[in-house]
Amino acid sequence: MSTKPKALRKGARLAVVSPASTPQRGLVEKGAVALRELGYEPVLYPHVFGGGPLYYAGTAEERVNDLHAAFADKTIDGIIAARGGWGTAELLPLLDTELIRANPKVFIGYSDHTSLHTYFQTHCDLNTFYAPMVAADFARENGVDWSSWCSVFEGASEWSLTAADGLRMLRPGKATGVLRGGCISILAQSLGTPWAAETGNSILFLEDIGTKPYQWDRILLHLRWAGRLDTVQGIVFGDMKQCVIPEDMELLEDAIQHSLRDFAGPVAIGLRSGHVSEPNISLPLGVSCMLDCSSEPQLNFLESAVV
Known part of the structure; x- marks a missing residue:
């Protein structure tokens, strides 16, 4: 615990x-x-x-x-x-x-x-x-999304992020897990060290800056071959606007879909957290959440992040 x-x-x-x-x-x-x-x-x-x-x-x-x-x-x-x-x-x-x-x-x-x-x-x-x-x-x-900041740091027990926060569905499904993740480059570079990232039974949040579609494909393949996606339940990607220009967003999404073609869980993209130019959404890592992509995507937090 x-x-x-x-x-x-x-x-x-x-x-x-x-x-x-x-x-x-x-x-x-x-x-x-x-x-x-x-x-x-x-x-x-x-x-x-x-x-x-x-x-x-x-x-x-x-x-x-x-x-x-x-x-x-x-x-x-x-x-x-x-x-x-x-x-x-x-x-x-x-x-x-x-x-x-x-x-x-x-x-x-x-x-x-x-x-x-x-x-x-x-x-x-x-x-x-x-x-x-x-x-x-x-x-x-x-620069700061106040709704999520207050929900996280003032201890809301149940709250959600939705399409209004940028979420779009890449793959349908519903899954529950512990929210983990962060900048995908840093996570991948930790592999093979004593401080390698743990991703088991998680809803995995992944984002970055300046990472091209083929690099996303390559890093996701690295995580797959390292076994880090084996028990991941669902994946949420950031808004990606700091990685590609709008004209290349479709290629990026296709590259992600290709690299995750054998991944069975729900996948969403577009969450405005981390490297963003809009108000930055706060995410509590280590708490239980549900990624629901059965219709309109939602990331539902199931417990408070603080006491």
Whole structure:
């Protein structure tokens, strides 16, 4: 049974960290203002603005120290990433599993932070959140989907995502499982490492940025041959607008259908979560849900994500 972190109430203190790449200072500050206007108290951690080496927001040790400090601080209610980029995987061998287990908190991020979601779920039994980040989304006008944010972080016990949230049916059916997934490139690259993603008995959410149709086909084949789709119950893909131009969307969908031709479960596409240009939908990873593609597609959440 996975651990549900505490809900985020008004006044919640949110540690703002950069486990991957260096964000733009102005965007972090703008996103922090938006969080304050919503009633949260953002707390900027020492290496949030980066400083290298390369494109990293500090050394691996500096970035993991910020993360550990945020989990250990009893006055911090949740942790939110400033941005993604690249570098989170460097932290995996440095993470203190027992510290995190002893201090379960909301962890928010997407893209490269798929590595942390996988680690926290697999090694710490902690539910996490594929949801808007400070510089990437809160700094954008209309960057955050407030309906899903409130449903997730205020503890709605049953709620749904529908065609209004971008969902379209690729393959009919109905299935129940635990929501897992994230950025497909990061999930695939974890295979063969001690931190490989677990996908069993799941509704698998997959999205990415800048990934062409043939690359989606190739990565899905990789997941199939690695056995990672064997017990997946259903699959939901992101909106894909950051991967292909509208004229290539049909080719992308055909490539997905080809690669999943032997997959028996329901498949939907178009969910506006992760790399999106529209309001970003929050997804609670680790909770039970039902993907219903029997008529109009729905992703129905069957339990609260927080306590």
